[in-house]
Amino acid sequence: MDGRERVSDQAAASRVTANADDRPDSRPAWRLMRPIVTIGLVDNDAFALAFLERSIDELMPEARVIWKTTSGRDAVARCLDPRQSPNVLLTDMSMDELSGLVVCKTIRIKTARVMILAVTSFSLTVYSAKAAAAGAQGIVPKSVETPIVEAIRAIAAGGTWGQGFETAAAAYARLHGQHIPRQFLLSDREAEAMNYCSRGFSTEQIAAEMRINPSTAKTFLTRAIHKLGATSRGAAVALWTGASQEGR
Numbered sequence: 001m002d003g004r005e006r007v008s009d010q011a012a013a014s015r016v017t018a019n020a021d022d023r024p025d026s027r028p029a030w031r032l033m034r035p036i037v038t039i040g041l042v043d044n045d046a047f048a049l050a051f052l053e054r055s056i057d058e059l060m061p062e063a064r065v066i067w068k069t070t071s072g073r074d075a076v077a078r079c080l081d082p083r084q085s086p087n088v089l090l091t092d093m094s095m096d097e098l099s100g101l102v103v104c105k106t107i108r109i110k111t112a113r114v115m116i117l118a119v120t121s122f123s124l125t126v127y128s129a130k131a132a133a134a135g136a137q138g139i140v141p142k143s144v145e146t147p148i149v150e151a152i153r154a155i156a157a158g159g160t161w162g163q164g165f166e167t168a169a170a171a172y173a174r175l176h177g178q179h180i181p182r183q184f185l186l187s188d189r190e191a192e193a194m195n196y197c198s199r200g201f202s203t204e205q206i207a208a209e210m211r212i213n214p215s216t217a218k219t220f221l222t223r224a225i226h227k228l229g230a231t232s233r234g235a236a237v238a239l240w241t242g243a244s245q246e247g248r
Helices: 003-018 046-059 072-079 100-110 124-133 145-156 168-175 188-198 203-210 214-227 233-241
Strands: 037-042 063-069 088-092 115-120 138-141
Touching: 037 046, 037 072, 037 145, 046 063, 046 145, 063 072, 072 088, 072 100, 088 100, 088 145, 100 115, 100 124, 100 168, 115 124, 115 145, 124 138, 138 145, 188 203, 188 214, 188 233, 203 214, 214 233
Parallel strands: 037 063, 037 088, 088 115, 115 138
Antiparallel strands: none
C-alpha cells in the first residue's frame, strides 16, 4: 500500500467517525423500536392535540401517534380504513362537530379492531357511563399525563380502564348490527351547515360562511333536520352535538 492509499483510508475512517452520530444505529435504542402501539387522536382543540401527542411521545417509547385530527367524521373514516386504523383512538367527549359518544358508537358498531379511550376536561362522572355504553374501553382526564399513558397501555393490551367498561370485543358484540348514528347519514355539505347551526348561526350567516345563497343553505338545513329525525333546529342541534340520544 503506497502513501496515497494510506491517506485515503485514513480520510475515509475519519469521515465515518465524524458521521457516526448521524447513523440510525447511534440513536437511543428506544427511538429505533418499531411502534408496538399506534395511536390516533381526535380533539377540536389544537392545543389539546399537541399536549396529547407530546405526552405520548415523551412517556411511551413503544407508541407512535400516526395521525391526529380535529374532525370526528375524519377520525371515524380513518379508524374504519384498514390502511389508517390505529390500535388505540383517543377521542375528546365534547366536540363542536360530533360528540365523542357518536364517534365511539359509530366505530364500535363497525369494528372491534380499534380500542377507544375517552378523554374529557369535565368530571369523569359526566361521561363515564355514556362512554362505556357507546363502546369505549375507558375514560381519563384530559390534562393529566400519567393516567393517560397508563390507560393507553392497559386497553392496548386488551383490557379496560375504569369501572363499567367492556373490552372492544365485548362492546362490539353488544353493538354490532345496530344502526349507525344518524349524524353520519348527512352529506358533507349538510354536515357543514349543521356545524354552523350548532354554533348559533342564522341561515344568512351560514350561507355567507359556506359561500352559497340563503335558499341553498336552508335546503341543506332542511335535509339535515329530516335525516336526523328531528322536527326543529333546536332538536336537530341537540342530536347533532350528542346532547340528545333520541333518533339513534
